[in-house]
Amino acid sequence: MKRVLFLLPLVLAVVIGGFALWGLSGGRDPAQIPSALISKPVPDVTLPPIEGIATPGLSKADLQGQGLTLVNVFASWCGPCRAEHPILTRMTAEQDLRIVAINYKDKPEAAVAWLEELGNPYELIGSDYSGRGGIEWGVTGVPETFIVSNDGIVLYRFPGPVVGDGQRRFQDALDAARAAE
């Protein structure tokens, strides 16, 4: 009996270790907390255009009745945004998708320079310098990409850059969303 007691810490450690091992496997991402906005209409925020660029701003009405739309949240100061930018650009061009953007907590000059350098695939860009729009959209970090339906309903939220393994998962969600439309 006494020996069993001395084994207890070991057994507990093995159990916790088992859970930890499970936690590491299977492409699980704890940061993916399901968004509260899923299956709800997009938030009613109107964001002005970025100063010094011709692309118009973004409002709720722009996301209704215009077909399936990707809403990409980006900032010029965000490294991963730079990584996903060419992938999103190619993806939307090849698959004939509409993509709009929220420029999150970014200075207009920096955002303009960034778009000039990397190209501007966005039909509309809302400038969210204060970050209030980000709060309404439930943005936890940049980059983040939403899939919004023709009726302006949020179908999917993808936190982090759409690259590598993430690109595959994002494409799966996109295909599912298209099939449902």
Added chain:
Amino acid sequence: MIPELGQFALALALMAALVQSLLPIIGATRGDRTWMESAQTTAVVQALLVAFAFGALMHAYIISDFTVLNVVENSHSLKPMLYKVAGTWGNHEGSLLLWVLILALFGAAVAVFASNIPLALKARTLSVQAWISVGFLSFLILTSNPFERVFPPPLDGQDLNPLLQDFGLAIHPPLLYIGYVGFSIVFSFAVAALIEGRVDPAWARWVRPWTLAAWTSLTGGIALGSWWAYYELGWGGWWFWDPVENVSFMPWLAGTALLHSAIVTEKRDTFKAWTILLAILTFSLSLLGTFIVRSGLLTSVHAFAVDPERGVYILGLLAVSILGSLALFAWRAPAMESGGLFAPISREAGLLINNLLIATACATVLFGTLYPLFLEAITNEKISVGPPFFNASFIPITLPLIIVMGIGPHLSWKRADLPGVLARLKWLAVIVLLATLVILWIANGGPLLAVISMGIAVWLIGATLQDWARRAKLFQPGAWARIRRQPRASHGMTMAHLGLGVLMMGAIGSSAWKSDTVAFAEKGTIVPIAGFEIIFEGIEQVRGPNYIAQVASLKVTQDGEYITNLYPERRVYPVAGSTTTESDIRQTLAGDLYVSIAEPASEDAAGLWTLRLIYEPLVNFLWIGSVMLVLGGALSLSDRRLRVGAPRRAVPTNATPAE
């Protein structure tokens, strides 16, 4: 060239660690003196080599060597020098290198300073320490090489994020690591004792200074992190029960329990298996912390880049070290317990209760931290466990602990006279009751639990002071001489226990009676908070050296009487392209009045500024209490009996010091 030398030094350090992990322990078994003594040399060589590697990486950061991938990803030529240097450990690879450096330094410290420890125990301990080194050095070299080159080198680094440039972020990790990793040496001592199959009071005395040193640093590290979150980051709070905070708090709790149970092992030659188990668990929890932060297992506000592959490697390391040591424990410890008999009313029984309660508290934090993982594994449901759970489970365990903590030091070893002690404390109990009623009256309602907890904090402080006064016979002639004669360890205990009482008051005050308000203000707006009136007198544009600031002028009055002026700022740095908020605080012992301004509320509310006001009563008691805890640890560490290499006193005065 220097980065390559750094990498080479790491490889050499791994060689030294490999030698150290085998030679001394084999020597200890065979009784070969030369083999055992080799640990002294290898431990020092290993520390020097790792220090060289660390210096090489720091050099790459200082000169902004963008041929090194790590520097490219985490630095920028325009960063201020302090953050370039701090960038060395502000990333996964560099911080792991710091981890290994501290591990090696502790090993070297034991090799050089611990001259009073028997050679065989020392050799085994250093070998075990080297096993940990081998694990982490190989992890560093195989999966996280900090010196990886990049070709062609980019023109500049990628990281100039102003959010990450914070003095607190720069110095908080090293302090925390000293605490975390410091417990490694205690772990090594425990494993060595298990291998030897012998734990005695002498062992407990040898381990004590190392435990104390690690505990003191960890206390300082946690307090500093909390302080920076409160003042610099302006999060309006000092503890969030975030997983990363919890993983630093758990080793602290286990280490606190270990400090106390080791005293019993030292004085009464019992609790041996329990002390060994705590030594193993304390470091295991530190390892768990390292793992959780780096593997992305749980979400947190602080995290390094998530890489499951690295997670698997660390998990493997954890499995070997934790499971290995616990298996060794299950095998060897049952034979070790002397079955020490002790009376149910005694100092050691009090310390047993202390240990059980702290262990329960630690288990609660562990459970709450890992619960989201458990739940997701079983039901696939995602949740996060926040402050409500921890407050509801942690506080009911700690309150009885604090009550017992007041009584404990009054009890004598072996067999104590509880009725006598209680009779001694009865006047204190009356005073505490009165104080509680006064607090209830001052607080004018508020949560009852907070008032009771406040009373318990007063109890702890009173009982600790009474114990100290009684030991020194404070009101009889010659008290000063008696105070001076008493071992510093016992003064250290008094100081640390008082510190906890003070800290508790700060914690209760600032969480139970905090007021917080957000207001939209224009010139002339008056916002009332916690008995003060804040009058918004307007905004002024001020030009700083490299920024433009909008400074709000706020007049603070109380019942119409002028108190002070506060000037919170909002700074725009045109070159770096960032905005920062500089809050202003009126700090008094009674509480902090904390004000900050944010940009005009929105376009349609032009001229209105967002004003955030927080009043945190007693919050400074937290920092005072933390300082007292650290001082208590340091005082205890300076005790003559523990001073490494100090000559023994001619007349032994250590009969029963804490009596």
